[in-house]
Amino acid sequence: MLPVGPSRPIIFGILNVTPDSFSDGGAHDSVAAAVEHAVQLFASGADIVDVGGESTRPGAVRLEVAEEQRRVLPVVRELRAQGIPVSIDTLNASTAAACAELGAAIINDVSAATADVDMALVAAESKLLFVACHSRGSSATMNTRTRYVHPIAEVRRELEYRLAALITAGVKPERIILDPGIGFSKTSEHNWALLAGLHEFVALGHPVLVGASRKGFLGELLPAEAAVTERDPATAVISALSAEAGAWGVRVHDVVSTKAALEVWSAMNGARTNGARTTGARTTGARK
Numbered sequence: 181m182l183p184v185g186p187s188r189p190i191i192f193g194i195l196n197v198t199p200d201s202f203s204d205g206g207a208h209d210s211v212a213a214a215v216e217h218a219v220q221l222f223a224s225g226a227d228i229v230d231v232g233g234e235s236t237r238p239g240a241v242r243l244e245v246a247e248e249q250r251r252v253l254p255v256v257r258e259l260r261a262q263g264i265p266v267s268i269d270t271l272n273a274s275t276a277a278a279c280a281e282l283g284a285a286i287i288n289d290v291s292a293a294t295a296d297v298d299m300a301l302v303a304a305e306s307k308l309l310f311v312a313c314h315s316r317g318s319s320a321t322m323n324t325r326t327r328y329v330h331p332i333a334e335v336r337r338e339l340e341y342r343l344a345a346l347i348t349a350g351v352k353p354e355r356i357i358l359d360p361g362i363g364f365s366k367t368s369e370h371n372w373a374l375l376a377g378l379h380e381f382v383a384l385g386h387p388v389l390v391g392a393s394r395k396g397f398l399g400e401l402l403p404a405e406a407a408v409t410e411r412d413p414a415t416a417v418i419s420a421l422s423a424e425a426g427a428w429g430v431r432v433h434d435v436v437s438t439k440a441a442l443e444v445w446s447a448m449n450g451a452r453t454n455g456a457r458t459t460g461a462r463t464t465g466a467r468k
């Protein structure tokens with residue numbers, strides 16, 4: 181079953197257990213520190229903690245799988261022991277399989293199962309939810325593959341190819357979550373275009389996840405010297421706008437601000453629904 185938020189998108193709290201991730205790298209590079217941060221994310225309102233051990237930022241070099249697992253497996257094991265839902269952010273099928281064994285609920289693969297030929301099979305066999313994120317090339321090459329004529333149509337089409345490949349490999353369609361891959365092989369202009377056209381991804385009929393948190397294009401709205409954490413208010417606004425466009429989930433570093441933004445959206449959305457009912461009732465009443 182898909183975990184669906186009762187009245188708002190699901191919040192993925194980001195836990196990067198990496199020394200080099202662009203916005204929080206190095207902050208949680210011991211198991212204890214990582215678990216403590218994850219517990220905090222959960223207590224702040226994250227519905228699930230997205231654990232990643234390998235940086236996917238543009239230019240990052242690939243990590244040995246053994247090192248990735250050394251970083252993430254103890255953290256995933258401990259979070260599951262504490263009853264915290266876990267999503268595993270990995271390009272590696274063996275890491276995904278090991279985390280599935282430990283009780284992870286979601287495999288989050290920013291390559292949409294293109295980086296590891298075994299990933300689609302692991303996704304199919306594990307029966308976990310699978311996030312298929314749009315990207316082109318690898319972290320080493322993605323910044324050179326940013327040519328689009330119609331970004332929304334092209335990203336949609338490329339995601340649909342991945343969807344078809346996953347389904348052919350045996351992943352049940354209802355377990356596939358789509359993600360337009362904000363910041364992956366895209367310029368700022370493309371990122372804004374994709375966010376503005378998010379409803380067109382929602383229209384594909386799969387849950388849609390949005391990962392814009394603290395990304396570089398948000399930094400362009402701020403003074404050059406601003407810290408990455410200063411991108412959190414903009415991230416929270418994007419969370420609310422994503423909810424409005426029908427997103428199923430948002431992946432964020434700062435859960436507190438996104439939770440507040442989603443509660444505002446949820447209250448307004450509820451009032452809109454109730455308001456429509458009230459107006460309808462009054463109209464009916466007036467007609468009588």
Ligand code: PMM
Pocket residue numbers: 194196201202203232235236237269288289290311313359361362389390391392393431
């Ligand atoms: N972005 C990053 C990592 N994992 N997963 C999904 N599904 N979508 C994203 O946009 C995404 C991701 C890179 O950001 P980080 O280094 O802050 O984790």
